[in-house]
Each structure stands twice: as structure tokens, then as C-alpha cells.
Amino acid sequence: MSEADSGPASVSPDPLTPPHTALHWTSYGTWYPIFRKHAPKSTVIDIPSTQPELLDWLDSGTFVLPDGSGPSTITATTSATISSVSSHSSFSDSDEEEPEQALSLPKLDAAIRDVISKYSGPVFPKLNYSAPLDAGFMLPGNSLQCYHPEDVYLLLKSSEFVGRDLEQLSHLFRTSSQQAPTPQLVLKKWFSLNKSYEFRCFVRSNSLIAISQRDVTFYEHLQSSQLQQQISDKIEEFWEDELVEEERWGLRDYIFDVYLTKDLGRVWLIDVNAWLPRTDPLLFAWEDLDELHLREKAGRSQKSLTQDEPEDGVVRLNLHPSPADFAPQVNRPQLRILHDRRMQSSGGTGATYSSNMVPKDLVEFAKTRGDDTTAIPGGTDMSVDQIVKRWNDKVDLEDKSAQQEDV
Template structure:
């Protein structure tokens, strides 16, 4: 049995080396153009932490028309008016003007689970401050970055000397991305050991041997030439890459800790440890090799659980659509009766 741990030691410094502002300056030439906004006000954090989904006053590009007859709209406006970020609004508008369109993230997490709140033809594409805010407010993923306990979960921290952490808003230039060319790469002790397809759809062209060889050759060369010598943190990390259409080059999308919080996708971390201990000089590539692959998407929207009330998900478990429909109608009727 190997003496190697499945995961490296998780320290505050190790985890902080993966927040966006820590790695982007070194890798900006091979990444997506981005702007980091920090510090952020405590009020902005309180807005992200607050209950409900609403837009701060003044963040819309076009002023909303008043609807005095609509009490619900008035209530929402009153809530929005309790938060206002004119300086941040202006900064976001300037960046949108420079980039054309943007998509946001915080130190570690992006609100990709909330992409459904914007048009599906251009997921995560923000053209106003309100788009940015509503994406962040609708996301479960970004809650990780709002809690210092979540950020340093699994670390052995000194209670008398808590790690320093400052929330940051990252605005990245928006591009339409071909998900079939996204890959997640796993590096252990300074060695590239595994590469996984990120999107869980079946792509026929990815099953061609020559295509797989091209992906392997390009990503190994990209890592050796562009990343290996510039990464100055602990030598266990995960990075995401978008390859060019001809599969000859790549762009870094993100870096992630080699830790349980990072999805190993088509691997398990136990399998990655086995690959590492085998000592192969070539990383193992894993792709969705069949429409019947166990994790292949079945035409269901990603993160669909974010699009339904929790009660609906609980009721739907193990039931066909007719049973679920009847139960859900009954649940709604019961709720209405309780309110009477």
C-alpha cells in the first residue's frame, strides 16, 4: 500500500494560493482578460448574504417604470432600496464598456449554477450591474466564498491567529465557450497525472484516437511550457483549460486546490492516487466515451436542483411524472388551505 496521502495537507496558505487574485497575475497572458475588484464593502457582503433575490437600487441600465398598482413590485423595490452600490455600479459599467460583456465570480467560486436566470442562448453573460448582482444572489455555489469557515474547512487553523481573508469580485470578459474543449487537469507532486473532460455530454469527435492523442500531447506541452515553472505554490493542484478549436493551444480558466471540495469529474481521488503511484510519464485521459456513460447528461439542465423549490425535489424522489404531479398539486392545495 502506498504511503502517499490521497490529499496533500490542507493549510490556510495552501488554500489561499487558489483564490483568483493569487494566481491570475502570473497567468494572465494565457488566461481570460479579467479585472479584480477589492476591497468590497461590508454592505455588499451583507447584500449577498441577505435573504431573497432582488436587485439593488440604481443597478439597472434602464430605470424601471413605476407600477403603483402592483404591490408586489413596490415591496421588491423597497427591499432593493435598502442596498445601493453606486460606486461599484459605475466600476462594473466601465468594465462592461471595455470588455463588451462580462461574467462574474468571487475569490474561488463562480455562479454557474445560476446561469438559468439569464438567457440560455448566452449563459452567464452580464451587460449591466444588475445582471452581475442577480447571478451572484441566485447562486448556491458562491456562498462558499462568503463564509470564512467554509473557505478554510478542513484546515488546522490556530484559533488565536485566524487566517486573513478578503472577499473579492472578479469580472471576466465573456466569450461564447465550446464546452467540448474544456478539460480539468490534475497535478500531484509536480507531475501531471490525469486529464478529465469537464462537460458531461457525449462528443463523438472526442472518441477518435487521433483527437485524444492531440489533446494529451497539447495539454502536457502546455502544462510543461506555460504552467509548471510559474506555479510557485505547493506542487499539488488542479487547473481547468479551454483548448483552441484546432486543439493546438490552451487558455487557463481556473486553478483549484487538490482537495475534496474540487470535483474529480470522471476520476475518483482514489483512482488518481493509483495513477500517481504507477509512475507513468503520460497522464491518463478520461472522456465520456458513450451516450450511455453513467455520468453522461440526459438532456437535463445542469444544476437543475437550483431551479425548483426544495419541497418539489423531496416529493419527486423515486416517483414517475404522474405521481409527482398529483403530489405536488396536493402540496400546493394544502399550503393554500393552511393560509386561509
Template sequence: MDSDLRKNVLRANALPDALQDLDINHEDDSDSEEAEAQAQPLTELPFPPLTKQHILNCSYHEWHPKYKAITPKARLIPLTEPFLDYLRADGIILPEDDDDPPVTWSDNDSGVFSSETETDDTDGANDGEADIAAQWRHVHNNIKATIKELGGNVVPKLNWSAPKDATWINAGNSMECRNPGDIYLLLKSSDFITHDLGHAFDDCIDDGPAPQIDYHLALRKTVQLNPSLEFRCFVRNREILGICQRDQNHFEFLFNMQDKLRERIQHFFEKRLKHTFPDPNFAFDVYIPPPHERVWLIDVNPWALRTDPLLFSWLELLTMSGPTPQQTKEPKTVRLQLRTEGKSSADANPPAEEQKDGESSDEEEEIWTPEIRLIGSDDPEAYSFSTQKYSAHKLPKDVVDASTGGEGQLREFAQQWKELLEKQREQAEESEAD
């Protein structure tokens, strides 16, 4: 019995040493695993999980009512399912309005323009008499009334995107629209709008069934914005990490006022967006017109790869150091000591002890300021004259596909195009003979 007791005592005495050795070995293993993890390069950008709710929060119709007072004048028009079907349908058929005849532009004929009033021998019916907008006539009328309300000139936008890639098809090569037909032409010609309609939740995590999207058409009163004064701001953990200009050109005057611009944007964010937007991570666009005292909110974008980081990279934005808790805490209350009767100011406020070298005070604590990036005169972006914006969207998709499919596919496309032109020539000759 004494022998067993002695063995147990020896085991108990040896247990702390064993546990200490175990902890040391465990720490060594943890250090080696951490070093190994740090040594491995990133295989994908470390985005937080992209949720469908975050995408919805960045939809124009979700955030605009809350921030209506700080955005340019705009109106929202709810869209019905028949109108959405019209936007998704192939071909461009503009509804008849007043005395203007309907016009068709079909994707099936590789961009060949034709009139809806032409007869079709296959069905023997004249579709030109049908009202393409019959099922969404009230939407059409709302659009007409809103254009008139906003002064007769508007810029369209769907929930997340504006049809900036389709301005080539609009008169004046701009997004300015004076009638509903201009709006429909832009919306149906835009790849950005197609993405909004069919791929809004791409790259989102599987956190349940996709919610119903309430699609809205936003019509903004046309105002002349100076592109040099538009900026994109990137927010992570409810702090602005970076600010950069949106227009990819050099503007020398911005460098002399960048501190003022940063201060204006930071104050605007702290007062208007920091504690009111539902997500901690997002990007937002602002406009600061002369005299550069007021900031206007233009757009809110998801914290996701689909948002253009412009002069930053997403790797930078996801990995750069943010402000410390001390740099983001609220400013301390300042105590003012009133001078009492019979005492001098020196008596009322005794001198502070002389600060020694190396000591720091709260007043001297470094204040966090987000980085602001502008395009310099020697930056390559300032001289990209040969590159047009959205140039990849200015050709029919079948042409782009053929150009990337090698010489054989391009030759096949050229042959099909030749046959199509020959067929049209024959039809024209038959029409003249009749």
C-alpha cells in the first residue's frame, strides 16, 4: 500500500513538468504552423463572405430614401414583371409613342437594323400593330411623367448599375434621355443592366434562397457634374481606408486641395454614413462641387470584387492596416477651469510638469487620416488616350466571341456574315421586282 502511495506521489510531482513540456511543444508547433501559414502565398483575395443582404443594402432603392437629402434630385419608379421581361427579351423593340412608329433591332441578325412594319411571310401577320407596352403601359406613363417633372432631361439607373457601357447607342454619346425610348434603348443595350437583371447575387455565399428583388428605375435630374470632383471612398470596419478620384485623368489643381477634400469627405462620412449604413464594409462615391464645402452622395457599392478599386487594388484594401482603437475613439471632453476671484490665472492653472524626452501625451497622439490617391502628371493612366471606356461592350457579343476564338472561328463568322448580306441583297431585289 505504501509502495503504491509512493508511486502516485512521484507521478503527481512529475505531472507539472510533463505539462510544461507539453505546453512548450504545443507552442513550438503553433509557432511553426503560424510561420508556415505566413509563408504560404494567398491563393484568393481575403474578402469577408459576400451575403445577398449586403448586395440588397447597396441597391439604390434601399439606401436612397434614407439619404435623399444628400443626393442629387432623383425619382424611383417601381418596375413590374412584364416590364422586366421586356428588358430581358432579345432584340430592341421601342413602343409606339405618339406618332413615332415602332422600331426593331434584333440580336439574331447581328445588329442589322430593320423596321417592325416589314411583313413576315412566315406568319403573315403584321406585328407592328401590336402594342409592345400593353402590359406595362402604366410604367411607361410614369416614366414619361417623371421625365417631365425633372425638367425633360434625365439619367437612368437600375438598382445597382447605370448603362454607361451603352452610351454609344444614344444620341450625343451620353446617358442623357429626353423620352422613354431613349431610356429603353440604353437599358436593353447595356451589359451592366443585364448583370443587374440576372446575376445580382453572383459570388454570394449560399445562406438560403435568393430573396425577391424589388427592381426600380431611378431617374436622376440631369446636372453637369465635373468628373474631376468625383471620388470613390472605401470603408472597412466602419472606417475610411482610402479615397481616390474616379476620373482617370490628371488634374493638377486637386493636389493643392487634397487635404481639404479629405477633411470634407471624412466629416461627411462620420456625420452621415458611419453609423447609419447597415454594413461595416462598403464603398461609396461622392461629388464635391465648388466651392468644395458640400458633399453629395452619388452611389453606394458592395465590398466585393465586382466594384472597381480604381487607383487601389483589392489586395491593398483588404490587407492594409486600419486605425487603432485609440485613433478612432471619441474626442475627450475638454475641461475649462474658470478663474476664481482673488487668484491670478497662474494660481488657477498651475504649470504642468516639464515633459521629458520620449514621453507622449494624449494631445500628441497621432490622428488617423485615410490615404487619398490622385493621378499624377507622370502616371501612365493620365495618358491612356488610345483606350476608350467600356470599349469591350461596343461590339455585338458574337463579334467579340469570334475574335477570341482563333482564326478558324473568325473565318467562320466572316462567312456567315457574307451569307447574311447576300441574303439581304436577294430579298431587296425580290422586293423591288414585286
């Protein structure tokens, strides 16, 4: 029998918070004002009231960056490739179409520049729920630091995570009887994080049941059981003192990310996520979290039974203690650290989000002319459809040549 099955057979999971409610409370513009003093400095910009054209641009098929949003911090090669590819419609094979006119977003440009000036340095962008972590390869150094509006736009446009946010917000607007969150651009003041001190925490039915290492990398110093206990204690203390005691907070099921300073003297609230499949459970599986919830609930039920006040004049003695009476408290969160170097993710952000990358040989191929011998400086003057057609023709030709050699 597993540890999770040791509770009463009658224990059943508590109902989860409805998705619409969970998404309302975990929208950055909702939770940040409540926990502002514990989170990095951020500015929330309402997109529909500032520059609604951004939403249409993000949903469009163009990659032409908004006019006037520079100066550029992307490399010359990347800039030329993006501009030349996106200046053609991906639905047309014509080489004679006029270059696509770039959109201008002056109000949003000004708002972003004001925030960068206020923070005296780069910012880290995200929408209501997701950051463009999968698009970091679009900027130099695989970084998410944005110094100009165009950096922000490039990351948002290149990110599948951001696209998922927009689809979700659109769905909420169509289906929710409650007021759905409006699309918001969040700009956080950039500061470097020691990834080994980032953790994801899981709260189910107002109980902190699990903590996972946020960056799935093996760290030697995290193998210390003493340090692990200190980390767990510090996070649990922060949760009890700040999140549980916050009367304005209206969720029972949620997942929050924290960052601990190296001396464990400060806990920063980095993000709050809905208890939904869209949130990555990291070193846990959802089944693990369900079992921990049942075990924690069974422990609370057992504790409630054993702590019933006796009748006046009656003293209850436990003459036959069970092993469970000596077990650790079940309401302590389970901390998981990566203990095997072989299990860590490899290659950093670029490998983690490789579905958003373009194969290197295809990029190099796109930079050559029709004879495949002369490289085009800075990129290509073909549309995406033309690149794909040339690539397929090249593969077919190679296959035919191989077949002839076999004969």
C-alpha cells in the first residue's frame, strides 16, 4: 500500500475551482495589486484602451515589426531575414507584390519607453498569464531583456505561449458570464535570478502540498538535506504569513512561483498560476499532486477526530498507538529536487522550447539563390511558401539522384 493510500477509504478529492474563476484571480492584473509589496516592480498596461491594434497585429500572419519601435537590438542578419520574409504574403507566390506596410503603434511605443525610462533599464514582458519564454532565441544572447518597444513586440509575436494566452482570453470573453480579464501587457523590471533558487509551489484546497524546483537542472548545492529543509520552511512561512492571511485573495486552488535570495532572507512572489493542465507541474505529475491532496485531506480528517475534546471528567489514553501516530505530519509540503544529473533538461531555453526553433540547415538553405551556390547577404528575398517549395524540390531531386545511383 502506498503512502498516499493510507488515509480513510471514504476520502474523496475536493472540487477544483472552476476554470473561469481560477483564470480571473491568476491574471497578473488581478493578483499583482494584492501582493505588490512581495513581487518585483511591474507595470501593467491595458492593451485595448492603449493600443488595440496590437492584438490584430499579433493575430495576423505578418512579421513586419511596428514602424518607429526601434532602434533595433536584434542582429542585422535576423532583422534582414524577418523583414524580407515578412514583406511577402505567405499565401502568395508572386514576387511582384508591393512590400507590406508596417503598422505604427505610437501610444504603446510611448508607454513602453516610459516604463523602461522609469526602471532605468531593460524590462521583461509577458501577457496576463504567460511570458514569451519560448521566444528568447529571437534576441541576442537568448535573453528576454527588452530595451526598446520592438524587442517586446518581437518576443510577443514569436511566442506560442503568448498566442495561447490570447486564445484563452478570447474564449473567456465569449463564454464567461462574469467579466473576463482584458488583454494586458506586463512589463517587469529586469533583474538577474539565480535559477537554482526558483521554486513552484502547489496549493490545493487552501493547503500547501508540494514544492518543485523550477529550473529542471541538477545543482550540487541543492542536494543538502539541511538546505532543502530551510528552503521548504522559508516558503511555507511566506505562504502562511502573506498569502493565507491576505483576505482579498479569493482562490483555494492555485500554483505560485517564488524566488529566494541566496541567503534565504527574502522571498519574492514571481507569478501565480491557475490549477489547470496548462500549468507545468515540473517534477511532479498531476496524479502525484492528486495523491498528495488526498493524503493531506485524510490527515486533516484524522487529526480532527483525534483532537475532539473529551467529555468533562474523561481522560482518553491511546493504549495501542499505530505507526501513523509516529509518522511525520502529513500537512507538510513535499519538496522535490532533481537528484540525478542524467535527468536534467539539456541545452537551456533553446532546447526546452525547440518546437519554436527553425532547423539550421533550412535557414542556411533560405539564404542561397536558386543555384544553391551563392549566399544572399543578410537573408532571402523569397516568401515562406517559396522557400518551402524550393526545399521540397531539393529533397525530391536528392531522392531521385539516390535512386538512380542504387540502380
